[in-house]
Amino acid sequence: MTLVSFSFICFLLIVLLLYYLLPSKWQWVILLFGSTAFYMLAGTPITFIYVIISILSVYLGTHFMEKKPNSKKKIYVFTLLINILMLVALKYTNFILTNITAVGSRFSDNIHEGDWSVKWIASLGISFYALQMIGYLTDCYWGITAPQKNIGKLALYNIYFPQMVSGPINKYSNLSSSLFAEHKFDANNLREGGFRILQGFFKKLVVSEQLTGIVDYLYANYAEYNGIYVWIGTALYLLQLYSDFSGCMDIVLGASKCFGIDLAENFKAPFASTSVQEFWQRFHMSLGAWLKDYIMYPLMRSSAFSKMTKKLKNKYGKKAAKMIPTFAAMFVVWFCMGLWHGGGWNFIGEGIWFWLMIVLGQLLEKPLKSLGKNLHINGESKFMHSLKCVGTSFLIGIGILFFKAVSLRAAFTMIGSAFNLSRLIASVGTVGESLSLLDSSIGTNRIVWAAISVAIGLAVMILFGLKDKAEERFHVYISKKNFWIRLLVGYLLIMSIIFLGAYGPGYSASEFIYGGF
Amino acid sequence: MKNKKVIKNLIRIFVVIALIGVTLWGMVIVSYVMRPISHSRQNFCGFYAEPDNSLDAVMIGSSSCYYAWQPLRGFNEYGFTSYNLGSDALQPQSIEYEVKEIIKTQSPKLLMIDLRPFQYGNVMSNSEDSVNMERVAPFRNVSDNMKYSMNRYEFIHKAAPTAEDEWTYQIDISKYHALISELFSAENWKYAFNSYPLTAKGFWYHYESRIIEFDPRDNKEEYAALNDKIKDMFISLLDTVKLECPDTEVLFLVMPHKDYGKVEGVYNSLYKIIDEYGYDYLNLMDYMDYMRLDRLYDFRDGDHLNLSGATKVSEFIGSYIDMRYNLPDRRNDSEYENWNECYRTWNEEMSQVQIIEMDYD
Amino acid sequence: MSREVILAKVNEIFWDVFDDESLEITEATNADDIEDWDSLTHISLIEAVESEFDFKFAMKDVVGMKNVGEMIDIIEREMA
Numbered sequence: 001m002t003l004v005s006f007s008f009i010c011f012l013l014i015v016l017l018l019y020y021l022l023p024s025k026w027q028w029v030i031l032l033f034g035s036t037a038f039y040m041l042a043g044t045p046i047t048f049i050y051v052i053i054s055i056l057s058v059y060l061g062t063h064f065m066e067k068k069p070n071s072k073k074k075i076y077v078f079t080l081l082i083n084i085l086m087l088v089a090l091k092y093t094n095f096i097l098t099n100i101t102a103v104g105s106r107f108s109d110n111i112h113e114g115d116w117s118v119k120w121i122a123s124l125g126i127s128f129y130a131l132q133m134i135g136y137l138t139d140c141y142w143g144i145t146a147p148q149k150n151i152g153k154l155a156l157y158n159i160y161f162p163q164m165v166s167g168p169i170n171k172y173s174n175l176s177s178s179l180f181a182e183h184k185f186d187a188n189n190l191r192e193g194g195f196r197i198l199q200g201f202f203k204k205l206v207v208s209e210q211l212t213g214i215v216d217y218l219y220a221n222y223a224e225y226n227g228i229y230v231w232i233g234t235a236l237y238l239l240q241l242y243s244d245f246s247g248c249m250d251i252v253l254g255a256s257k258c259f260g261i262d263l264a265e266n267f268k269a270p271f272a273s274t275s276v277q278e279f280w281q282r283f284h285m286s287l288g289a290w291l292k293d294y295i296m297y298p299l300m301r302s303s304a305f306s307k308m309t310k311k312l313k314n315k316y317g318k319k320a321a322k323m324i325p326t327f328a329a330m331f332v333v334w335f336c337m338g339l340w341h342g343g344g345w346n347f348i349g350e351g352i353w354f355w356l357m358i359v360l361g362q363l364l365e366k367p368l369k370s371l372g373k374n375l376h377i378n379g380e381s382k383f384m385h386s387l388k389c390v391g392t393s394f395l396i397g398i399g400i401l402f403f404k405a406v407s408l409r410a411a412f413t414m415i416g417s418a419f420n421l422s423r424l425i426a427s428v429g430t431v432g433e434s435l436s437l438l439d440s441s442i443g444t445n446r447i448v449w450a451a452i453s454v455a456i457g458l459a460v461m462i463l464f465g466l467k468d469k470a471e472e473r474f475h476v477y478i479s480k481k482n483f484w485i486r487l488l489v490g491y492l493l494i495m496s497i498i499f500l501g502a503y504g505p506g507y508s509a510s511e512f513i514y515g516g517f
Numbered sequence: 518m519k520n521k522k523v524i525k526n527l528i529r530i531f532v533v534i535a536l537i538g539v540t541l542w543g544m545v546i547v548s549y550v551m552r553p554i555s556h557s558r559q560n561f562c563g564f565y566a567e568p569d570n571s572l573d574a575v576m577i578g579s580s581s582c583y584y585a586w587q588p589l590r591g592f593n594e595y596g597f598t599s600y601n602l603g604s605d606a607l608q609p610q611s612i613e614y615e616v617k618e619i620i621k622t623q624s625p626k627l628l629m630i631d632l633r634p635f636q637y638g639n640v641m642s643n644s645e646d647s648v649n650m651e652r653v654a655p656f657r658n659v660s661d662n663m664k665y666s667m668n669r670y671e672f673i674h675k676a677a678p679t680a681e682d683e684w685t686y687q688i689d690i691s692k693y694h695a696l697i698s699e700l701f702s703a704e705n706w707k708y709a710f711n712s713y714p715l716t717a718k719g720f721w722y723h724y725e726s727r728i729i730e731f732d733p734r735d736n737k738e739e740y741a742a743l744n745d746k747i748k749d750m751f752i753s754l755l756d757t758v759k760l761e762c763p764d765t766e767v768l769f770l771v772m773p774h775k776d777y778g779k780v781e782g783v784y785n786s787l788y789k790i791i792d793e794y795g796y797d798y799l800n801l802m803d804y805m806d807y808m809r810l811d812r813l814y815d816f817r818d819g820d821h822l823n824l825s826g827a828t829k830v831s832e833f834i835g836s837y838i839d840m841r842y843n844l845p846d847r848r849n850d851s852e853y854e855n856w857n858e859c860y861r862t863w864n865e866e867m868s869q870v871q872i873i874e875m876d877y878d
Numbered sequence: 879m880s881r882e883v884i885l886a887k888v889n890e891i892f893w894d895v896f897d898d899e900s901l902e903i904t905e906a907t908n909a910d911d912i913e914d915w916d917s918l919t920h921i922s923l924i925e926a927v928e929s930e931f932d933f934k935f936a937m938k939d940v941v942g943m944k945n946v947g948e949m950i951d952i953i954e955r956e957m958a
């Protein structure tokens with residue numbers, strides 16, 4: 001069962017019914033059972049064992065940290081290691097093995113890259129719940145939060161079904177009071193939640209799913225589709241990635257809202273950012289916050305870093321002492337950010353690219369400002385603001401290219417051809433031919449329909465987004481309107497999802513690719 | 518005060534229900550409009566357009582049949598009304614549901630059923646057509662052209678090929694909702710109610726002719742073992758007819774086709790079962806000389822007759838039915854005057870058709 | 879050490895970290911009041927305060943601190 005499906009809606013309705021009909025003191029228990037059922041339906045049931053290991057280890061760890069404060073650090077490290085190792089083993093074993101064999105192949109002819117691999121099934125949502133539990137464990141260690149005594153409640157924090165699959169990552173102190181509280185039935189929660197879910201379906205089906213086929217195809221066949229196609233593919237991918245992820249988050253947060261539980265926001269008008277740094281404060285915010293709280297801060301406060309700062313201050317002065325440790329810590333953060341997305345050098349490459357952009361952004365901030373002053377350019381003008389937004393999107397585009405490319409080498413090839421003038425010109429010439437090939441393969445109707453859907457979807461998203469920028473999200477805004485407006489908007493959303501959405505036979509990405517160019 | 522609130526809520530509930538109702542009705546219409554037009558579609562829509570209980574006979578068949586039997590010839594020469602309900606690559610599992618669909622609005626005295634869908638029942642058969650019953654497109658040639666109903670629901674639920682999810686057959690617009698140009702074509706809107714009269718009553722013609730080499734009939738005495746699936750489907754069809762229309766006669770037809778000789782054993786086994794049920798069959802392969810059917814001139818390809826062949830075959834079948842079954846003669850019935858008109862229009866058109874000889878390429 | 883003295887010292891630290899000697903810090907000042915006060919400069923502030931007053935903040939204080947006043951509460955506690 002995926003989030004964007006009729007079955008998920010039915011599942012949600014059943015849980016909601018039980019949630020509000022049964023006595024409110026049972027609400028968190030219903031959520032716990034519902035979440036377990038969700039895991040069984042959406043994931044591979046046998047991998048639930050990893051969830052249990054995670055919950056048990058953290059529960060016992062926090063319990064003993066309290067009971068035996070003298071061994072607090074040892075217990076913390078031990079529990080932390082169990083959870084980290086589990087995450088690494090399930091997610092990165094193949095990556096590690098591939099690298100070992102890659103290195104080994106240079107020393108021996110008998111070893112080839114990729115010789116060793118495992119086929120372990122990862123636990124559903126482990127990238128998210130592992131981080132969430134590690135965060136909770138660490139918060140307990142630091143005394144920021146008191147450990148949860150009820151193992152059932154801790155379990156719920158781990159597997160709460162709306163956020164299980166794709167996040168957001170919620171700090172325990174932010175979520176716990178709401179998660180375990182008793183919620184009275186409030187029609188407004190259902191209104192806002194319902195509209196948000198509709199919005200999510202709209203973004204996913206009308207925009208994201210319409211683009212998946214062509215984006216996957218262009219990236220998979222990058223050797224043939226080079227030059228201008230890299231630009232086209234990446235621009236479309238930027239739109240597809242955002243609509244997919246933010247649409248998913250809309251469904252997640254909307255579903256949770258129906259229960260009266262607010263989750264952390266992951267997006268806040270990211271394309272209104274004027275710098276790469278700002279972008280990452282508006283895009284996948286909960287991951288950024290987690291990395292800051294549990295990697296950045298501890299690193300910078302560590303004794304190693306303090307020593308480094310002091311040495312730098314003495315040798316190179318205040319500015320360097322401030323910047324270099326920060327950049328070093330950021331490097332670790334971005335390395336982890338890249339790695340978190342997947343076990344592959346192209347993912348790490350993505351992280352390092354963003355680190356580089358942020359560092360450059362910081363270093364060039366003052367010089368660019370004074371340059372602007374000298375050239376009498378108003379840095380705050382609307383034009384400059386738009387330019388910065390476009391520039392930021394461009395830099396982000398390069399980063400996500402690394403993310404989507406089939407390998408690190410492919411990424412570099414694609415970037416190379418994108419800036420190679422002769423390739424660019426040559427490829428522009430073939431666009432017409434490609435379009436007619438596409439036309440003969442999937443038909444004009446399909447192309448026109450997809451284009452209209454994406455255009456309408458984009459226009460509507462910008463409309464939603466304008467509201468988000470103005471600090472009041474669309475679903476909140478619309479829920480305040482009177483019944484007839486709500487009915488009209490809801491009806492239009494549903495109708496456009498039905499007619500413009502890419503679902504059903506013949507519309508999946510794989511069928512697109514199979515249909516061939 | 519309270520009354521005002523109650524009234525307000527009642528109005529809201531009423532509007533929402535009305536909106537849902539209108540939307541559902543609208544979606545049904547739109548889904549009918551967006552269904553892709555094809556011979557199969559036009560045949561079904563033509564059937565639904567026939568007035569209730571006006572048909573004496575209905576033929577259910579694949580393209581071999583809808584290029585063969587001319588209902589208007591049957592009417593003009595022998596006086597009985599019939600409809601040729603054909604769909605391309607008809608699958609064996611579909612026929613019993615088509616029977617149920619037909620008897621909703623018609624009470625034919627005779628059902629003419631194409632036996633060819635069952636010919637791939639040979640246990641030994643490795644023709645690629647033997648997987649025809651697994652293919653999606655032939656199934657949809659029927660399911661996508663039926664009106665929404667309980668019968669259609671059961672048909673899909675019990676018999677749809679698993680290559681696509683069941684709900685995508687039930688709610689067929691999920692497959693066609695990208696075809697926006699169909700929504701803007703006037704031609705498609707004719708079928709908005711899944712009903713539109715066909716002058717030729719389901720008959721289509723080919724004008725090409727090709728020379729056909731018939732496979733030798735070396736197995737005339739053979740009884741091939743039927744594969745279980747096919748046998749079950751066939752028995753199920755016969756049971757259905759016996760149950761649903763006990764007063765209706767059934768004539769199973771085998772149109773002349775090139776590879777009959779290869780699968781003759783299967784047909785023989787099928788004939789045996791038909792006899793057990795007391796129904797009739799007509800193997801036109803045995804009457805090709807009598808009909809003066811010419812392998813050089815009367816066929817468009819190994820499975821389909823052209824107009825010339827169809828005319829000969831229709832005259833023969835028509836006279837067979839006239840002799841064997843007691844169907845009414847409606848030629849002078851004022852209620853069926855439009856059949857006469859249809860015949861005149863259609864016959865005029867058919868007489869202009871020239872058969873063109875083709876080579877196999 | 880009295881609160882006023884602590885506040886004055888903290889004020890100086892702010893001038894240093896933000897490179898702006900016009901800043902006037904009160905007990906109510908928080909991150910919303912100063913444009914450049916983000917998570918990174920927060921760390922620099924914490925480090926500078928730790929260095930000046932010779933103690934280490936507990937992690938929960940670093941994260942939990944809502945304004946300068948709370949920071950001074952902690953410093954006062956450590957000084958005692």
